[in-house]
Amino acid sequence: MRSLENRQFRLKSRPVGMVKRSDFEFTTEPVGEPGPGEVLLRVLYLSLDPAMRGWMNEGRSYIAPVALGEVMRAGGIGRVMASNDPSFAVGDLVNTMTGVQDYVIANVKSLTRVDEKLAPLPRYLGALGITGFSAYFGLLDVGQPRPGESVVVSGAAGAVGAIAGQIAKLQGCRVVGIAGGPEKCRYLVEELGFDAAIDYKNEDVRAALKEHCPTGINVYFDNVGGEILDMVLAQLARKARIVICGAISQYNSTEGVQGPKN
Ligand SMILES: NC(=O)c1ccc[n+]([C@@H]2O[C@H](COP(=O)([O-])OP(=O)(O)OC[C@H]3O[C@@H](n4cnc5c(N)ncnc54)[C@H](OP(=O)(O)O)[C@@H]3O)[C@@H](O)[C@H]2O)c1
Numbered sequence: 001m002r003s004l005e006n007r008q009f010r011l012k013s014r015p016v017g018m019v020k021r022s023d024f025e026f027t028t029e030p031v032g033e034p035g036p037g038e039v040l041l042r043v044l045y046l047s048l049d050p051a052m053r054g055w056m057n058e059g060r061s062y063i064a065p066v067a068l069g070e071v072m073r074a075g076g077i078g079r080v081m082a083s084n085d086p087s088f089a090v091g092d093l094v095n096t097m098t099g100v101q102d103y104v105i106a107n108v109k110s111l112t113r114v115d116e117k118l119a120p121l122p123r124y125l126g127a128l129g130i131t132g133f134s135a136y137f138g139l140l141d142v143g144q145p146r147p148g149e150s151v152v153v154s155g156a157a158g159a160v161g162a163i164a165g166q167i168a169k170l171q172g173c174r175v176v177g178i179a180g181g182p183e184k185c186r187y188l189v190e191e192l193g194f195d196a197a198i199d200y201k202n203e204d205v206r207a208a209l210k211e212h213c214p215t216g217i218n219v220y221f222d223n224v225g226g227e228i229l230d231m232v233l234a235q236l237a238r239k240a241r242i243v244i245c246g247a248i249s250q251y252n253s254t255e256g257v258q259g260p261k262n
Pocket residue numbers: 049050051130131132134155156157158159160161178179180181184223224228245246247248249250
């Protein structure tokens with residue numbers, strides 16, 4: 001294994017506003033050997049998630065920030081190249097935090113086995129991974145949608161939103177997605193089966209919400225926060241539920257996070 005080279009992206013500086021190429025350093029190092037209870041993985045797929053922006057910031061959060069100089073954290077799918085534990089064999093496929101690099105030595109306790117006969121490997125980073133779990137449990141456990149209710153999803157054409165909206169449809173709800181641009185809105189209605197879509201970049205969101213949810217919004221699955229959250233809050237039905245899944249509109253803010261204003 002020592003002849004293999006591991007290409008890596010390390011966090012070099014804490015980004016201010018949008019992430020820049022110069023916030024990362026490209027490094028290479030030789031691939032090491034797994035110790036007891038460890039495996040060496042070849043990284044096959046990486047998930048590039050909005051959460052990564054938060055991990056780059058200093059400060060208290062649900063998970064420690066990525067340290068400066070550390071390989072950038074990312075979820076991924078890897079194949080076992082060498083194993084120093086009886087529970088995993090060479091060739092096994094797993095889901096874990098691989099980092100943005102070609103190879104990683106991982107503790108077997110951090111691994112979840114995946115099976116490419118059951119689903120294409122990238123699916124384990126999407127619908128069958130944390131993305132799918134966030135949509136499923138967020139919508140069903142927190143949102144508790146009932147048939148006939150109006151469900152609004154922001155960031156609806158994104159990874160989580162697209163799944164949350166489709167689950168809401170399966171629950172018999174009337175589902176309205178909010179997304180940026182006509183192509184994403186067409187995708188929501190024509191391909192994913194949403195009842196309506198609002199193009200927040202080109203439409204009056206307040207008026208469109210009123211038109212599509214005339215008796216109020218029963219469940220709001222929020223991925224974006226900020227101004228859109230405020231507009232939805234003003235049009236909730238009584239006993240509405242709000243799922244705060246994320247607030248992507250705020251992640252690059254240099255002026256603090258905008259909370260609800262009303
Ligand atoms: N992926 C996960 O496993 C996971 C887990 C827990 C929570 N979350 C949270 O869920 C949210 C969505 O994540 P995702 O993985 O679905 O992301 P994604 O697939 O990358 O989609 C994010 C979408 O958000 C929209 N967006 C970006 N900036 C915006 C702004 N200023 N205002 C309104 N919309 C904006 C963009 O779509 P438009 O082109 O439509 O603007 C973008 O494509 C994030 O807040 C994330 O932190 C994700």
